[in-house]
Amino acid sequence: MQSPSSKTVKLTMAQALVRAMVAQKVEIDGVVVPYFAGVWAIFGHGNVAAMGEALHGARSDITTLRAHNEQGMVHAATGFAKASRGRRAMACTSSIGPGALNMVTGAAVAHVNRVPLLLLPSDTFANRMPDPVLQQLEDFGDGTSTACDAFRPVSRYFDRITRPEQIIPAFLRAMTLLTDPAECGPVTLALCQDVQAEAFDYPESFFAERIHRPRRSRPDDYELDQAVALLRAAKRPMVIAGGGVLYSGADTDLAAFLSKRGIPAGETQGGKSSLPTSHAMNMGGIGVSGTSASNEMAADADLILAIGTRLQDFTTGSWALFRNPDLKIIGLNTQVFDAAKHRAQPLVADAKAGLAALSAALGDWRAESGWTGLAEAARGAWLETASRYTGLPAPNQQALPSDAQVIGAVQRGALASDVVVCAAGGLPAELQKHWQPERAGGYHMEYGFSCMGYEIAGALGVKMACPDREVIVMVGDGSYMMLNAELQTSVMLGHKLVVVLLDNHGFGCINRLQQERGGAPFNNLWCDSQEMREFPAIDFAAHARSMGATSEKVANLPGLAEAMQRARASDRSYVVVIDTDPVATTDAGGAWWDVAVPEVSIRPPVNDAHAQQVTARLNQRVGD
Numbered sequence: 207m208q209s210p211s212s213k214t215v216k217l218t219m220a221q222a223l224v225r226a227m228v229a230q231k232v233e234i235d236g237v238v239v240p241y242f243a244g245v246w247a248i249f250g251h252g253n254v255a256a257m258g259e260a261l262h263g264a265r266s267d268i269t270t271l272r273a274h275n276e277q278g279m280v281h282a283a284t285g286f287a288k289a290s291r292g293r294r295a296m297a298c299t300s301s302i303g304p305g306a307l308n309m310v311t312g313a314a315v316a317h318v319n320r321v322p323l324l325l326l327p328s329d330t331f332a333n334r335m336p337d338p339v340l341q342q343l344e345d346f347g348d349g350t351s352t353a354c355d356a357f358r359p360v361s362r363y364f365d366r367i368t369r370p371e372q373i374i375p376a377f378l379r380a381m382t383l384l385t386d387p388a389e390c391g392p393v394t395l396a397l398c399q400d401v402q403a404e405a406f407d408y409p410e411s412f413f414a415e416r417i418h419r420p421r422r423s424r425p426d427d428y429e430l431d432q433a434v435a436l437l438r439a440a441k442r443p444m445v446i447a448g449g450g451v452l453y454s455g456a457d458t459d460l461a462a463f464l465s466k467r468g469i470p471a472g473e474t475q476g477g478k479s480s481l482p483t484s485h486a487m488n489m490g491g492i493g494v495s496g497t498s499a500s501n502e503m504a505a506d507a508d509l510i511l512a513i514g515t516r517l518q519d520f521t522t523g524s525w526a527l528f529r530n531p532d533l534k535i536i537g538l539n540t541q542v543f544d545a546a547k548h549r550a551q552p553l554v555a556d557a558k559a560g561l562a563a564l565s566a567a568l569g570d571w572r573a574e575s576g577w578t579g580l581a582e583a584a585r586g587a588w589l590e591t592a593s594r595y596t597g598l599p600a601p602n603q604q605a606l607p608s609d610a611q612v613i614g615a616v617q618r619g620a621l622a623s624d625v626v627v628c629a630a631g632g633l634p635a636e637l638q639k640h641w642q643p644e645r646a647g648g649y650h651m652e653y654g655f656s657c658m659g660y661e662i663a664g665a666l667g668v669k670m671a672c673p674d675r676e677v678i679v680m681v682g683d684g685s686y687m688m689l690n691a692e693l694q695t696s697v698m699l700g701h702k703l704v705v706v707l708l709d710n711h712g713f714g715c716i717n718r719l720q721q722e723r724g725g726a727p728f729n730n731l732w733c734d735s736q737e738m739r740e741f742p743a744i745d746f747a748a749h750a751r752s753m754g755a756t757s758e759k760v761a762n763l764p765g766l767a768e769a770m771q772r773a774r775a776s777d778r779s780y781v782v783v784i785d786t787d788p789v790a791t792t793d794a795g796g797a798w799w800d801v802a803v804p805e806v807s808i809r810p811p812v813n814d815a816h817a818q819q820v821t822a823r824l825n826q827r828v829g830d
Contacts, residue, residue, distance in 0.1 A: 214407035219370035220260035220397070222408045223326075226377050227297065228267045231417045232385070234293055238417055241385075242324070243286060243296050243670065244269040246279035250301025251340060252328030256402035257299050271699065274691035276300050278663035280312025280323065282692060285627070285660075285667025287321040289650060292453045293420055295384055296667070297324035302399065303341025307353050311657065313360040316392040318654035319449070319476070320541075322384040323392040325361070329354045332368040332398035339399075354396035362391035368398055370406035385418045387453065387556060388540040422454075423540055425555035425563050433511075433536045433553045434567045440509035442530070442577050443469050446492060446521065449476030450514015450539060454557035457646040460513070461485055463561050468573045469511075470581035472500035474521045475638055475653035477514065483642035487578075489585055491795075493521040495635035498795040499588035503581055505529045513538045514557045517547050520653070523797035526825035533827075538564075548827075588795070595792050596640050599763060607763050608790035609636040612708055615763045616678065617642060619770045624676045625650055627668055629660035631682040632715035632791060633708070639795055647672070659689030662705065666692050669701040676704060676774060683709040686746065690753075696779045697754035704773045705755075705781040706766075707746050714788035723803050724815030731788055750781035757781035798822045 217225065230241040247270050249258050261270045273279035276298070283296035300306050306327035316323040330342045330352050338344050345351035358364045363383050365376040373395075380393040425433075437443060451460055457480045464471055464487040472492025473480060481488040490497035492504060501523070504510075508530050515521060517537075522528070525548075537550035538560045545552035553560055572578075596614025599607060607615075613636055620626075622644040628637055629652040643649045650668055652660045661681040669677045686707055696703050712731035721727055727734045733741070750757035756776050760766045766784050773780035800823065803816040 213410045215410055215413075216405050216407050218256055218260065218403055218405050219367065219373050220256040220402040221263065222370070222406070222412065223373050223377060224260040224264045224268065225413050226373075228264060229413050229415050230381060231415060232293055233417055233419050239294070240268070241294055241418060242268060243294050244271050246271045246273050246283055246296060246298040248273055248276055248279065248300055248305060250305050250328075252302040252305075252399040253299050253326075253397070253402070254301070256399070257326070257328070257397070273695055275663075275689060276305050276308035277312045277659065278689055278692040278695070280309045280325070281315065281657070281660045281663035281689075282667040282670070282695075283323055284312060284316045284319065284321055284652075285650070285664030286671045287316070287323060287667070288319055288652075289625070289647060289668040289671035291455060292321050292387065292390060294671075295322040295324060297326055299326040300328060301341070302328045302330060302339070303343070303353055307356060310356050310360060313357060313392045313394065315652060315655045315657050315660060317360045317362070319652065320391055320453075322390045324380060324384065325357065325392055325394040327354050327357065327394065327396055328402070329366060329396040329398045331400045333400055352396070354394070357394040357396065360392060361394040362389060363393045364396070365394070366396040366398065367401055370401055370404045374408070374412055381416075381418070385420075387421055388423070422556040422559045423554065424559045425553050429551070429553050430563055430567060432551050433538075433564065436509055436534050436536055436551060437511070437564070437568060438571055440534070441574060442507050443509040443511065443573055444503050444507040445469055445471035446474065446510055446512045446515050446517075447471050447477040447480045448474045448513060448515025450557050451477050451480040452646060454514065456513075456558035456561055457481065459558050459561045463565055466565070467568070467571065468575070468578035470503045470578070472496060472504060474515050475634060475651045478638060478641075478651065479643040479646055479649035482644045484644060486582060486585070489581065490588060491638035493523055493527060494797050494799040495520065495638045496795055496797060497588045497639055498591065499581070499584035501527060501795065501797050502584050508532050508534065510535045511538060512536065512550065513561075515539075516544055516654070518654070519800065524800035525827045526800070526822060527797050528827060529825065591794050592640055595794070605790070606785050606787040608787050609633055609708060610640055610792050611763055612706065612766065612784060612786060613637060613640045613680070615766045616680070616706055616770060619767055619774070620678065621676065622648070623674075624648060624678055625668055625672060626678045626680060627651075627661060627665040628680045629653065629664065630656045630658040630685050631713070632718070633680050633682060635796070636792055637680065639792055658685040661685055662690055662696070662703065663692040665703050666696050666701055669696070669703060673701070679703055679705040681705060681707055682714065683707065683711065683744070683746065684713045690749075693750060693755055693779060693781070694753035702777065703779045704770070705750070705779065707781055707783045708786045709746060709783060710786045710788035712788065717788060718791060719801065722815070723801055724807070724809065724812035726809070746783045747781065755779040755781050757783065759783040798825075800826070
């Protein structure tokens, strides 16, 4: 509560919010920097007057960034936070109605990926005098309902600011969540547009500099003892490395832990690059789109140490991957919700702190040499297999290149410092199997929400977080068509991206899944679209040039390799387009995925697929 002697300053609510944001700092490796790296803004009625004026007044203290699509700017903010390991964040402000609702999908991406994001959608008038205002939704049975209520299920914290003084406790609560490793995610402060412009005598203490320092929670003694006992009793232990390893900065700690203990590890999509590909115990990606090495070890493992992972169905093969009836799980996670999943022994702690405690308690304990040897052999066999899929095509190859061959061509010209970015379609599976990062953060996959359209916008945020690293976007034509406008933003802001656009003329990944589950090819590839009157021969290179990027289309893999060198030398975003085979995929590795198949159909392939699904479900761990 404000005391009578407190010094105050009269500001609008929007001005007070921006000033409070500027005051937030974070200490990273001993260096104090602003917590908010900028504010993405698309102005409209509801935020152009009050929030726009506030941001203009603070433009020397916090950067305002203009985007072309509200969803895209949220993806950029999410990519920045994810690449910053959750230690810094950005904010996004929009108008009411469609501007606000365009941000909801992006909010869900941040929510699933557990990264901080501050959303400031404008809302209707708190005083309700002009109701219904332009773009306002009206609920016949609820006078308090607005479009911004759609943010509630995709926000860690939601608040509607209906009086100017409410921003004080709301913003303090927002910062508590944004900087909490266990609770962080998107925070939504819906700002009623009249309240944004209203003034209040704010206490100067609200604007005092605050330096946030990432919290490292240490494990409970009892939980640690239980985890150590389980590890010591295990004959075939395995680690699953999730995104929490990277958020914690525990990548080198994990590598040392595995080397000392002789334990193999599989990486989730979020955790890939937490280990160098060259690490002897790195089995590669695990699960539905994982390697044979990782999945073979997982099938036999009697203990899983799951570090910083949500254990979603792609990681666990819909819980049919683990075949050992004596399997035990240790959940090392900052969030108890994740740590205790599937009857795991929770070890609630920061990944770095938890690994340190485990290592100290385990002493010289190692996994049995035979198990370590099996892992080394499985790893070697997989790398040999993978090289056949990603290698140069045979001289007489007539078919279009596969995704794996394109990945191989890009990888051969890449540097260890490069970051590859992807999100949806068939590429995530091929990249989890075949991309070989050597540096932490070299693999940036948004596969928690697998959001088509994230790729270019998210990569823009990655580049802003990692300006010294080459950021390579691998994207299919389907995702590119959904959201590509932030390519122009990358040119406008001078944040160069290298985009490899694989054109298979439709949604090739879902076309394959459709047929694998007995369906007829229908409505996914252009050629299977029921009402198509003309084949859409899209000139993606010309489209990219129209947005200011340099671009070219190549005819084959040697041409791709040469184009990638030109792209690397370019001083602006560069798009390389190549036609690819919509059918060819890596059939080695992988695991079953539970996708609902109709129980009854007039088509025999569907009935056969359902019978196969029923059989496969017998391997699911009931009750886990």
